[in-house]
């Protein structure tokens with residue numbers, strides 16, 4: 001008999017609550033900036049303009065909602081997979097405070113216009129230093145817990161967790177090197193094409209190490225846990241893991257096709273992007289094959305719906321991504337709304353669905369209660385899926401129309417449409433996106449209500465959390 005291990009779960013609660021708060025902020029801002037594009041009078045200078053609010057939206061979404069919940073789940077999963085109590089709960093509590101302070105500082109400094117102007121790496125150098133401290137504290141705690149593990153085998157989720165810790169550290173340190181000229185102004189240490197190349201090496205690997213490896217760690221853990229079915233092939237998971245890590249690092253320049261970055265760098269990025277389909281779909285197939293003979297659970301088990309829809313959007317995302325990385329296709333859709341369509345299928349369809357599943361799974365367990373309402377969880381599911389599909393699909397259609405208009409030429413080779421003419425045609429799509437955002441937001445409110453009720457009251461309805 002193994003002795004019972006006491007897990008440090010208070011910290012998990014803290015991170016989940018914080019990440020939900022930042023998720024709500026991200027969605028509200030998403031809807032607002034969407035409306036600002038259609039109704040410019042909603043821009044209130046200097047603080048509430050589109051240019052200031054857009055990076056707050058992306059930072060709140062990726063770092064507040066995304067990383068906040070990954071921190072919660074890395075603590076939850078690591079302790080259970082290693083059968084070991086967290087190395088330092090005290091350090092984790094410090095990390096929770098620091099995390100929230102950093103997100104607030106990020107929002108305030110960005111609203112005041114203090115920015116390095118690098119997408120997803122906007123924060124100025126003093127905040128960057130706090131981020132580095134945060135990441136070191138987090139990594140040491142997780143790595144020490146794994147090092148002292150009582151379970152010999154390293155389940156695949158732990159590999160994804162370790163890759164995230166190392167990957168984010170390397171990317172952030174390299175891309176953020178800058179020369180401070182005052183307390184809140186610095187200039188990148190790189191220049192010209194090199195700067196762009198380093199930035200998008202970082203940018204795309206942020207997609208890899210923040211929007212891919214952490215949700216995959218969660219998917220591999222929560223799918224078997226919530227369905228009671230083991231993963232189809234652990235070996236396939238490990239092979240897909242190593243190939244994914246190897247291939248991602250070369251793809252950043254697919255954001256810089258048709259730019260002064262050397263041609264061979266662009267071609268390399270294009271080739272590796274296409275190769276990425278294989279390891280990405282390794283995870284998708286692993287998920288699908290695990291469910292062989294279990295598909296009836298899609299009707300009965302709401303958690304499986306979140307996870308299987310999530311991995312399906314990941315599968316679509318990792319086909320669309322490589323297509324966009326091909327020069328000819330990129331020439332058409334780059335600089336159009338097609339790209340935000342791709343982004344939100346990933347952020348809302350893949351990452352967020354897996355996070356919702358994780359929260360629904362863990363909250364009843366760490367609070368020792370059953371989920372307040374499964375019907376509400378189902379309602380939440382449909383509202384966020386419908387909202388996300390409206391956002392993604394309208395942006396793809398808008399992108400294709402915009403691309404066609406931007407590339408239309410007259411017989412003498414001059415452009416047929418002015419840039420403004422293409423913009424005006426986008427208004428109906430932007431209205432539809434805002435509508436999708438509002439439907440998504442309603443789903444989010446149902447989710448928040450369900451989670452808070454589960455935390456705050458005994459389960460009055462008697463439903464079983466699976």
Ligand code: HEM
Nearest residue numbers: 026027030031033034058061062339340343347433437440
């Ligand atoms: C559900 C409601 C949401 C709406 C209506 C919305 C709307 C928007 C809008 C209008 C933009 C700017 C697009 C542009 O510049 O043309 C944007 C960008 C972005 N949003 Fe959202 N958003 C939502 C939720 C989220 C969430 C929850 C996340 C993260 C988890 C997220 C991540 C991003 C990212 C990464 C970008 C930058 C895209 C790029 O540079 O191409 N969004 N969003």
Ligand code: HEM
Nearest residue numbers: 207211254273276317318321322324325334339343346347
């Ligand atoms: C095989 C995997 C993938 C490949 C090859 C890929 C490829 C690409 C390409 C080529 C672009 C640039 C489009 C352009 O501006 O012309 C892009 C943008 C983006 N992708 Fe993916 N993608 C992949 C998976 C994902 C996943 C899983 C996510 C998760 C959410 C994601 C999130 C993003 C984001 C946030 C951007 C916008 C970056 C920006 O601000 O410009 N991608 N992707």
